[in-house]
Amino acid sequence: MNDSVVGQIVARHAEGYKVDIGSAVAAQLDHLAFEGANRKNKPNLQVGHLVYARVSFANKFTEPEIACFHPTTGKSAGFGLLEGGTMITVSLGVARYLLRPECELLLLLSHHLKYEVAIGMNGRVWINAESIKAAIVVSRCIESFNDSKSTDVSGLVRSIVKQVGP
Incomplete structure (x- = not known):
């Protein structure tokens, strides 16, 4: 509840x-x-x-x-x-991490892009960004973080932003 x-x-x-x-x-x-x-x-x-x-x-x-x-x-x-945007699914642990006020992943992404997210405790994340390219970067970063065991969040964000471009 x-x-x-x-x-x-x-x-x-x-x-x-x-x-x-x-x-x-x-x-x-x-x-x-x-x-x-x-x-x-x-x-x-x-x-x-x-x-x-x-x-x-x-x-x-x-x-x-x-x-x-x-x-x-x-x-x-x-x-x-x-309205608008797209939805992705992540693990419940990642959803809890994203909901923390000091979430490093979302903070680092905000230095590169303008976006908004709605994070549900059901493991669903809605992403809306100023462009489709920005939405792809945000979703790729969250999905890569969900799939990886790495703790190097800044390296993950840098590599995806470099790959796709800002």
Whole structure:
């Protein structure tokens, strides 16, 4: 509960959406689970859209429920529809590493490129950058870090940025 996840809308229904978050069953996302949403003002998400959400309810007997707002403030706090960009999948250990405030990999990448990421505790990472080339560099760095056992993060970033170019 309360973990942030990146999910993909897989179905729409009268009360909301079914969202693939990588669990055994699809999560439920209610139409009203967004900041400022009411019966007349609901988001219009389509199948295939990506969302950044928080797990609001989960147990082994029912499907999980997710919401796109912070529970105490009611504000979106970065949650909601993820427009543009691409999604990659990493190990849960790498997802935890990327979520750390002092994450060296993301810090070094920010010296070379302008980008934004949404990192889910379900191992999914959404990447949006100023160009396709920049998005490729960010995704390659994260995927290479995910696949390698090396601890030389600065060398990894330098080699990929040199390979693809800024």
